[in-house]
Amino acid sequence: MRKELPKIYDPQEVEGKIYQAWMDANCFHAEPNPKKKPFSIVMPPPNVTGQLHMGHAMDATLQDILVRYKRMQGYEALWMPGTDHAGIATQIKVEEELRKNEGLTRYDLGREKFLERVWDWKHKYGNRIVEQQKKLGSSCDWERERFTMDEGCSKAVRETFCELYDKGLIYKGSRIINWCPHCITALSDAEVEYQDKPGHLWYIRYPLADGSGDITIATTRPETMLADTGVAVNPEDEKFKHLIGKKCVLPIMNREIPIVGDEYCEIGFGTGAVKMTPAHDPNDFEVGLRHNLEVIRCIGDDGKINENGGKYEGMDRYECRKAIVKELEELGFLVKTEDYSHNVGTCYRCGSDVEPLISAQWFVKMEPLAKEALRVVNEGEVKFIPDRFSKTYTNWMENVHDWCISRQLWWGHQIPAWTCEECGHITVDRKDPTCCAKCGSQ
Amino acid sequence: MLDYFYPTSVLVTGYDIIFFWVARMIFSGCEQMKKYPFDKVFIHGLVRDDKGRKMSKSLGNGIDPLEMADKFGADALRFNLITGNSPGNDMRFYVEKCEAMRNFANKIWNASRFVMMNLTIDEVKLPEKLELEDKWVLSKLNTLIKEVTDNMEAYELGVASAKVYDFIWDTYCDWYIELTKGRMQNEETAIAAQNVLCYVLIQMLKLLHPFMPFITEEVYQALPHMAGDDAKFIMLSDWPVYDERFCFAAEEQNMENIMDAIRAIRNRRAEMNVSPAKKVKLTIATAEKDAFTAGAPFFLRQASASEVVVVGADEIPAADGQVEVITHAARVFMPLAELVDIQQELERIAKEKAKAEGHLKGIEAKLNNEAFTSKAPANIVQQQRDQAEKLRALIAKLEESAAAMSK
Numbered sequence: 052m053r054k055e056l057p058k059i060y061d062p063q064e065v066e067g068k069i070y071q072a073w074m075d076a077n078c079f080h081a082e083p084n085p086k087k088k089p090f091s092i093v094m095p096p097p098n099v100t101g102q103l104h105m106g107h108a109m110d111a112t113l114q115d116i117l118v119r120y121k122r123m124q125g126y127e128a129l130w131m132p133g134t135d136h137a138g139i140a141t142q143i144k145v146e147e148e149l150r151k152n153e154g155l156t157r158y159d160l161g162r163e164k165f166l167e168r169v170w171d172w173k174h175k176y177g178n179r180i181v182e183q184q185k186k187l188g189s190s191c192d193w194e195r196e197r198f199t200m201d202e203g204c205s206k207a208v209r210e211t212f213c214e215l216y217d218k219g220l221i222y223k224g225s226r227i228i229n230w231c232p233h234c235i236t237a238l239s240d241a242e243v244e245y246q247d248k249p250g251h252l253w254y255i256r257y258p259l260a261d262g263s264g265d266i267t268i269a270t271t272r273p274e275t276m277l278a279d280t281g282v283a284v285n286p287e288d289e290k291f292k293h294l295i296g297k298k299c300v301l302p303i304m305n306r307e308i309p310i311v312g313d314e315y316c317e318i319g320f321g322t323g324a325v326k327m328t329p330a331h332d333p334n335d336f337e338v339g340l341r342h343n344l345e346v347i348r349c350i351g352d353d354g355k356i357n358e359n360g361g362k363y364e365g366m367d368r369y370e371c372r373k374a375i376v377k378e379l380e381e382l383g384f385l386v387k388t389e390d391y392s393h394n395v396g397t398c399y400r401c402g403s404d405v406e407p408l409i410s411a412q413w414f415v416k417m418e419p420l421a422k423e424a425l426r427v428v429n430e431g432e433v434k435f436i437p438d439r440f441s442k443t444y445t446n447w448m449e450n451v452h453d454w455c456i457s458r459q460l461w462w463g464h465q466i467p468a469w470t471c472e473e474c475g476h477i478t479v480d481r482k483d484p485t486c487c488a489k490c491g492s493q
Numbered sequence: 494m495l496d497y498f499y500p501t502s503v504l505v506t507g508y509d510i511i512f513f514w515v516a517r518m519i520f521s522g523c524e525q526m527k528k529y530p531f532d533k534v535f536i537h538g539l540v541r542d543d544k545g546r547k548m549s550k551s552l553g554n555g556i557d558p559l560e561m562a563d564k565f566g567a568d569a570l571r572f573n574l575i576t577g578n579s580p581g582n583d584m585r586f587y588v589e590k591c592e593a594m595r596n597f598a599n600k601i602w603n604a605s606r607f608v609m610m611n612l613t614i615d616e617v618k619l620p621e622k623l624e625l626e627d628k629w630v631l632s633k634l635n636t637l638i639k640e641v642t643d644n645m646e647a648y649e650l651g652v653a654s655a656k657v658y659d660f661i662w663d664t665y666c667d668w669y670i671e672l673t674k675g676r677m678q679n680e681e682t683a684i685a686a687q688n689v690l691c692y693v694l695i696q697m698l699k700l701l702h703p704f705m706p707f708i709t710e711e712v713y714q715a716l717p718h719m720a721g722d723d724a725k726f727i728m729l730s731d732w733p734v735y736d737e738r739f740c741f742a743a744e745e746q747n748m749e750n751i752m753d754a755i756r757a758i759r760n761r762r763a764e765m766n767v768s769p770a771k772k773v774k775l776t777i778a779t780a781e782k783d784a785f786t787a788g789a790p791f792f793l794r795q796a797s798a799s800e801v802v803v804v805g806a807d808e809i810p811a812a813d814g815q816v817e818v819i820t821h822a823a824r825v826f827m828p829l830a831e832l833v834d835i836q837q838e839l840e841r842i843a844k845e846k847a848k849a850e851g852h853l854k855g856i857e858a859k860l861n862n863e864a865f866t867s868k869a870p871a872n873i874v875q876q877q878r879d880q881a882e883k884l885r886a887l888i889a890k891l892e893e894s895a896a897a898m899s900k
Contacts (some may be wrong), residue, residue, distance in 0.1 A: 054715050054738060062566030066707045078728055083497035091501040095514060105540040105548060105586060106507060108558035112571045113650065114505045119703040120645055123732035129498055184560060187567050188706045190728065211525055387620065411620035424520035427529045433519060435534045436648050437581040440508060447512050
């Protein structure tokens, strides 16, 4: 007896029932099958914090269409599902809950207890987005569902880190990184959103050390002048080339700093002279390397002025900015102030202004990796559909910077590196070491 | 697992993720696995609101897909997201379109129920003898299968789904079902018709399944299946394949010519306000005498014909008292006297004209009143002016119709 269709089509009534029937009959499962050709899609894992939004719906629908089509064409079709632990996003969510419900921070709990809370949260809510994908009809092989912090993934991350480290492709370096003082972590270039914001350009004169005059610089971040270690001008600049090699005196800190010639300076841009703060600006850092400028850091991880800021120590960076401008004015060093709109990097998660800071972080050397990654696309082994996006990819890959992979977070894969308290040597290992590889101390 | 499935076939993602993920996956795969991670990267655009803005919390313009699924069905949401969109480009989300897709789902449901009403077959097998309309629909289905498959291979999912939609709605529901109604009365011919109806329905459901999995599965479960292809679930059944044997180009063309003529007749009758219940004699002058003679029954059912006479292309009846409808393959003549009761029609036109003139007089009085034009808001005044224009046009048309009829 074949079933009859009711008069009205009621999706609510039908969908759940049908999906369950598919699950019960294991319709979504795939196994290596020599009699069939494989077709596989790995789902870009949505964040475990995620609520299904229209973008997810689009993604899921497209993938499901392809998988169902290929399955019907006789392929062994695998759609591999999973969720992403989403380091910063998840941690912030749990911290927020902690703050709201218990008035505590993660430091109050300590790392171990805090992580327990995060896993709890994951078990409670992490499945939500999976259930939502099922509601849309996603024919994923749910038996094989993965989580980016499950045992397999954690092992793979550790193995990969060690391999790359051994090959010299991972290193600990000093770099200007994008620092979010609110989230207290480094951000990769891709996690910084640039916005045009209104600000000011302050023109400040630095007196020459020999008393023969001044050199005037213009800056949007006067608080960083506390860490200036040089002034740069373009070597071809008629206005300034006679000053190259001389010294000038940094107001307020009263430190003598050299005037150097570097092509980075654009003749006629601003005043033509640029203050150099190697610890606080990526370009200044490069110039500093070229001319052996000192590296002094004046802003701490918390966005406040540190011990190198003299009497401004402890002040919030923006409060300091106001105070310094006032003092410069009173002392007669402020030449003029202009309204100025400039591009500011903000943290993609919390929106705070990102502070470019010198910091010891872990990096992946990209140049050797980019070669092969470019080849496979340029030679058509990996195709983009539509084709025009391969340009987007190659442009980025050709200009890629080393990848900062370390974050100051608790929820995530820990970098398998130990620093010896005795000799300072760093040991990187797949297994937790018991003694220092260099000096042997425990 | 890795040996069999890696590299994977395709990565699907938005263009905003290329740096975050795609690039990192590619170099990681190359370095760690010594082989790139996926053959293709399929890029889609963003879903924007109906005004073209990005959906964001701050704008409060986000639309919850689960809400849409609850309201209109997951199938309707899925179909909405795909149809009419091209790879790599952003799309605008219109809630009305979701509603329209829900109506489409209902149409499929109703058509399926109709086919299943009084179904006497347990298994679907194409009959030995195929009628003209059977060959027509099977030929068109064949072409659809080829085109949709090609589109899918090229990742043109929006184009593919639109073609399936058009076939289901126009070809199957609006025409084929109607064309078979004649055969359903007779037990013998009914079996043949049922088989073709089910066959085409199943193939359509299969083509639609990747886009609208739920409704297609539900209907499939209720239908008899094809002999030799008895998959328990449509999601595990065989994808339709193009078959040379179902290429009936001549029959397709003949049927299209007949349908063109039927459409033209219906349109003219609608223009003239003739009720479908009123049957009139048709004289069809055409070079395709055989085709139109074979198609005569269709004119009887679909074009409200009382009688169909097919003559050669040069055997045109006298023009007097005939309403002529022209298509590229035929000229159809209908006697005016049979179409309309001229006196009644003239009276009706006169009544309508009088009503319109009265309405126009009222509006003109308002527009001539300075107190109104100066005090009322500008858009209201414009509205009245537009309304007056419309009425003047209507009156002119009515006068034209009356004149034509009095000839």
